[in-house]
Amino acid sequence: MERMLTGNVGFLGAGAIAEALIRGMLNAGVVQPEQVLVSNRSDRERLADLNRRYGVRTAGSKGYVVDVCQVVVLACKPKDVAGLLAEVGGRFRPGQIVLSLAAGIATSFIEERVADGVMVVRAMPNTSCQVGESATAVCLGRAATPEAMRLVTEMLASVGQVYTVPEEQMDAVTGLSGSGPAYVYYIVEAMIEAGEAVGLAPEVARALTLQTLKGAALTLATTGADPAVLREQVTSPGGTTAAGLQVLREAGFAQALISAIVRATERSRELGRMPAQAATEVGD
Numbered sequence: 426m427e428r429m430l431t432g433n434v435g436f437l438g439a440g441a442i443a444e445a446l447i448r449g450m451l452n453a454g455v456v457q458p459e460q461v462l463v464s465n466r467s468d469r470e471r472l473a474d475l476n477r478r479y480g481v482r483t484a485g486s487k488g489y490v491v492d493v494c495q496v497v498v499l500a501c502k503p504k505d506v507a508g509l510l511a512e513v514g515g516r517f518r519p520g521q522i523v524l525s526l527a528a529g530i531a532t533s534f535i536e537e538r539v540a541d542g543v544m545v546v547r548a549m550p551n552t553s554c555q556v557g558e559s560a561t562a563v564c565l566g567r568a569a570t571p572e573a574m575r576l577v578t579e580m581l582a583s584v585g586q587v588y589t590v591p592e593e594q595m596d597a598v599t600g601l602s603g604s605g606p607a608y609v610y611y612i613v614e615a616m617i618e619a620g621e622a623v624g625l626a627p628e629v630a631r632a633l634t635l636q637t638l639k640g641a642a643l644t645l646a647t648t649g650a651d652p653a654v655l656r657e658q659v660t661s662p663g664g665t666t667a668a669g670l671q672v673l674r675e676a677g678f679a680q681a682l683i684s685a686i687v688r689a690t691e692r693s694r695e696l697g698r699m700p701a702q703a704a705t706e707v708g709d
């Protein structure tokens with residue numbers, strides 16, 4: 426199929442998610458390094474590092490990024506979006522695409538700060554885009570056309586699976602799959618620590634944990650089986666797994682995970698309600 430992403434892709438924000446997306450898109454070949462232009466607030470060393478490692482172009486001027494890019498990715502923190510758009514929002518032109526990754530920030534908030542006809546798309550990827558396995562949800566702003574959606578989908582599908590959701594579900598997506606890799610890494614950290622505690626060498630504990638995670642994820646994906654059924658297959662009556670799961674139940678593990686996702690979803694809503702000062706509540 427003919428590629429739609431022929432122009433430049435600019436990043437306003439050069440942090441963790443910008444790098445994950447850049448790395449994934451370059452690996453997939455959906456953009457070439459010279460098509461990518463990255464800027465941030467002030468960290469010049471970070472830009473130089475991205476240029477060294479990925480060959481992407483960098484810009485000191487955010488206005489320049491807006492001027493020369495077909496798609497501009499907003500990859501700064503939610504609290505910085507208002508200030509950023511006060512600076513450069515007026516430079517966007519009708520027909521340009523703004524792809525916002527900012528948790529909680531509504532498409533309407535951005536639309537109010539750019540010209541009519543600028544096409545806003547909101548997406549929530551996760552850091553697994555760096556290996557082409559993001560779970561990404563997208564929703565369209567009011568001016569975004571089906572062509573804009575196709576172009577953004579071309580970008581995001583190159584780094585994982587893309588799902589379209591109504592905008593009111595984006596906070597839930599953020600709590601579940603946007604933050605999700607962190608919950609998984611937290612569990613992995615605990616499993617490795619546990620492996621060491623029961624007598625394994627650190628590298629053996631890590632290797633066994635990672636392969637267990639990979640095998641379980643692949644089994645879920647390839648069999649399509651209900652996770653509860655797969656869990657029961659592991660759990661011999663009176664055996665080791667039953668004993669371990671009993672401890673997890675008594676500790677309220679499932680409820681804690683549910684509460685974490687509910688709280689992260691609420692936090693996304695809070696960030697959207699208070700875009701100018703919300704993040705100061707939890708620090709930078």
Ligand SMILES: NC(=O)C1=CN([C@@H]2O[C@H](COP(=O)(O)OP(=O)(O)OC[C@H]3O[C@@H](n4cnc5c(N)ncnc54)[C@H](OP(=O)(O)O)[C@@H]3O)[C@@H](O)[C@H]2O)C=CC1
Nearest residue numbers: 438439440441442465466467468500501502503505527528
């Ligand atoms: N990390 C993740 O897993 C995910 C994050 N997101 C969203 O992506 C956004 C970025 O998150 P993350 O990458 O983790 O954040 P980071 O803190 O890693 O990066 C933030 C970046 O924004 C830049 N920045 C801040 N203010 C401005 C400004 N006024 N103009 C231009 N750039 C600016 C910073 O520049 P400097 O360093 O110079 O201050 C920095 O490069 C957030 O809105 C988050 O909700 C979405 C999905 C997943």
Ligand SMILES: O=C(O)[C@@H]1CCC=N1
Nearest residue numbers: 528599602603604605
């Ligand atoms: O922690 C955050 O706020 C961002 C949004 C989803 C993942 N990281």
